[in-house]
Amino acid sequence: MKIRLAVQLCIGVVGLAAPLAAQGSRWWSWPADPDPQAVERGRPEFVRSCGRCHADNLTGTAKGPNLIRTARLRKDADGTAVAAVVRAGIPARTAGGSAADGKAMPSFQLADEAMSDLIAYMRWAVQKYDRVSPGAPPDDYPVERLLTGNAAAGKAFFNGAGGCNACHSPTGDLAGIAKKYPPVFLQARFLMPRPTKPRTADVTLPSGEKVSGELKVLNTYDVTLVSGGKTLTWPAEQVKVDVHDPLAPHRALLPKYKDDDVHNMFAYLWTLQ
Amino acid sequence: MKNTYVLALNFFVLATNVPAQTQWPSLNGDESGRRYSTLKQINVQNAAKLAPAWKFKPATGATVVKGTPIVVDGVLYFTVPDHVWAVNAATGKEIWHFNRPSRGDRIANRGVAYYKGKLYFGTPDAHLVCLRADNGRKLWETPMADVHFGYYMSNPPMVVKDKLIVGISGDAGDVTGFLKAVDPESGKVLWTWTSVPKWGEPGSETWPSQEALLHGGGTTWVQGSYDPELNLIYWGTGNPHPVLNGRDRAGSNLYTCSIVALNADTGKLVWYFQPSPHDTTDRDATESVVLIDGVFRGQPRKMLAQASRNGYFFLLDRKTGDHLLTTSFGPQNWSLGLNKRGEPIPDPKRDPSPAGTLLQGSGTNWWVPSFSPATGMFYVNANIGVWSLTYLTNGAVQGGLDDHQGGRESALSPGDPALLALDYQTGEVRWRVGYGNPAGILTTAGGLLFTSNSNYLVAMDQTNGKTVWKTNVGGPASNAPITYEVGGKQYVVMSVRDTLYSFVLPE
Structure with missing residues (x-):
């Protein structure tokens, strides 16, 4: 059971540890980034022995x-300084201490390999932070944190002030959206x-001729359309461009949301399971 | 050099008597932060003919050249993290290359400083390194901060009289920012000013606890400016910590997100102004603090202007720090208005929240702006009307803090990047060109504005934003343009991706 759990943890969390290590070149680190396997071996020991006082995330x-x-952890190039503290504990500065043995921090006796895994986890936690x-x-991210609104009010916004029902339907394109x-x-x-359709545009040439197509480039200097399989480019100053942005209604709505509308709308959409 | 500078500072009065500044001896050309050159060989009438002179692609170490070069005595010096090159400014031929490998944040290196035959630059592991300018040999190096806490150096020092003023980058390890004055000969630290006050001193009442203050942030990662007459150094400071979680640091959090004036000899704070009190969305106020000499409401004044990351343009009296003007250059929904000092009042309802807060902002960032005394306009590449959802995530586990961000920001709509020309006396947008790039700006006495727009390198007429020259070399500029004169010829240099490009008028 214990072994199976450890394997599951390993599989479950290795994905978290790996990307941090992969970014190593941009950041300061110890001489070597912590090994993801060692991090996962060290995690349960830290949670069991250290997390209660230092928090699982340190x-x-x-x-x-x-x-x-702490500088002691960050500047400990070979891990010996941290290992020494873990093994010796820290004497109470005031009478009584806080731990059962009268120390401010109790001592923990770990084999070298377990100690090295523990330190790997601590280093990973620093890097993650x-x-x-x-x-x-x-x-x-927990849905409970997002569910602060009122679904009925959200529905009213959807069909009323928001005007969402002009393009969307809870039984049509949005059916089951909360599951997706x-x-x-x-x-x-x-x-x-995120756009599902490209932006299109009607370009009016100096001759008065109109060309329509998918808008590839629009900036101060260039307009590029793909029209009828051809890529066409004009100097921006010589043509008139009418852009059709499929997301325009969403852009226009952003400044109109009141604080509660966002949360009410989410609460409503979350009912569309 | 010094005489040239003093004259340039009084350009408004002495416009016709100013000798052209042929060199570009520091990041922004001089200590005013204006990035205005008196050269005019290349001008509005002939800039359309600009042609490539040389290009330089570093053989090693560079994926993107974000450093802005300097030019002294016909030699151009530039950096990428861990590397410095000296290049003949007329031909683009390499003179020497210096490499010092390190482990640390190498997101960018902005360049070198020059003082009396020596070069100074910062490293990813937060060391200040001194090289001989003639051969690139290292003379000394000294740590400016502890890399183990995520400190690094992206900006070169600023030379102020006989001192190097060093700012610091890095906010990952909940550190505080600082400025140090360093002796250019020995590397000895002469004074240190920290971005947060000592506990119990004025300003510390804007923090809830000593613990919060000691981890309060305020890095100094964009170069400041200096007024020799007032002997004041001006600098913008970065955001407080944790970045998005303001609950653990109730108060205005001085001197983060601030503009500070320090005595250049002692490092003592003379005045401060806080563009973003109690920031909760990473709106740091590190952007260029640009010195303007001119009139304001009919009175001649010594002023300081900043287009800030929070979307406001601030104009201050730089002798006293008195506020003259605050205007917004783009829409936002987080400010309730201005306090008596002219500082925006953040709306607590717009703080990041567990359920998500809909936030709109506008602003600019590290890419440097320019002020032209010829037009009285302050030019900045800005981003207008950005939408996001901001989350307070701290406290998801026991222990309170999750990470140094303290929250998350989910991008919704990126906004409209635009080049803005602001009237410094009113903050009014006099003209605007869309599709701006996150690139620095240079203005010249030739009536030109150099920057990057729509992925082209461009020269515009600074009076109206009309493009007079453009070239596409494969992307937007990755640094700030500079100009200088060698052998009677004016050059303009900008970088795109991994290459420096130089342009001149044809023979």
Whole structure:
């Protein structure tokens, strides 16, 4: 049972550890990035022995300090300084201490290999803390956090102020939408979907002739259309361009959302299971 | 050099007496941050004829050249992380190359500083390195900060009188920012100013605890400016920490997201202005602080302007720090208006939240703007009307903090990038060209504005934004344009991807 669990953990979380290591060249690190296998072997030991006071992610609790911010961990090139503390514990600075043995931090006797795995996990946690991207939340972001709105109010917005029902239907294109996407993804994409159709444009040439097609380039200087299988480019200053953006209604709606509308709309769409 | 600078500073008054500045001896050409050159061989009438002079592709180490070159005595010096090159500024031939491998954040290196025959640059592991300019041999190096906490150096020092002023990059390890004055001969640190006050000192009341303050952020990763007459250094500081989680740091969080004026001899704070009090969306105020001498409401003034990452244009009296003007150059939904000091008041309802907060912002970033005394316009590549959802994610596990970001931002709509010409006296957009690139700007006495737009390198008429020259070499500029004169010929240099491109008028 124990072994099976360890294997499952390994498979389940290796994917998390690997990308951090792969980014190594952009970042400061110890002489070597922690080995993902060692990280997963060290994780349960840390959670069991250290997490209660230092938090499983090393950011500290009322009982024990934040280890992410300690020089001892970050500057310990070969792991010996951290191992020494784990094995010796830390004597209580004040009478009584906090641990059963009277120490401020109890000592833990680990074999060399287990110690090296424990340190690999701690290093991985530091890297995870430092290197996190500020982008979208992960797909497993809990739906409970997003469900602060009122589904009935969301439905009213959908059919009323939002005007969503002009293009969408809960029994048509949106049927079962809540099952199709992770909740945090659904919330971002109902506000601004990823385009499924390209932008098109009507280009009016100096002669008055009109050409329509898929818009490939539009900037200060160039307009490029694909029309009838041909790629056509004009200087932007010589033509008139009418762009048809399939997402235009979504763009126009963004400034109109009131605070609650977003959460009400999400609550409503989440009912479309 | 110094005389040239003092004269250039008074350009408004002495326009016709200014000798042309033939060199480009520092990141922004001089300490004013204006990126304005007095050269006019290339001008609005003839710029259409600009042609390639040389190009230089570093043989090693460069995927993108983000460094802005400097030119001193006919030699052009530029960097990518860990590397410095000296190149003949007239021919593009390599003179020497220096490489110092390191482990650290190598997202960018912006260039070198020059002082009395020596070059100074920062490394991914936060060391300041001094080289001989003639042969690239290392004379000394010294750590400016501890790389183990994610510090690195992307900007070169700024030379102020006989000192090097060093800013710092890196916010991953919940560190605080600082400026150091360093002796160019020995590398000895002469003074240090930290971006957060000491606990108990004025400003510390804007933090809830000493712990929050000590991990409060405020890095100094874009170069500042200097007024020799007032002997004041001006610098913008970065965002507070954790980046998106303001709940653990109630207060305005001084001196993060601030513009500060420091005494150049002592490093003591003389005044501050905070473009983004209690920032919760990474709107750091590190952008160029540009010195303007001119009139404001009929009175001659010494001023400082910043187009900030938060979408506001600020004009201050640079002697006193008094606020003169705050205008918005793009829509946003996070500000409730301005306080008495002219600083935006953040709407707490727009803070990142567990359920997601719909945020609109506009702004600019590290790519440097330019001010032309000839037009009185402040030019900036900005991004207008960006939409996102911001999440407060901290506290998902026990321990309170998840990571140094403290939240996430889900992009919805990228906004419209545009080159804006702002009237410095009113903040009004006098003209605008869409499809701007995240590239620096140069203006010249030839009436030109050089930048990158629509993935072309371009020269525009600075009075109206009309394009007078453009060339497509495969993408937008990855650094800021510079100009200089060697052998009677004016050159313009910009980089695209891994190559520097130089342009001149044909013979």
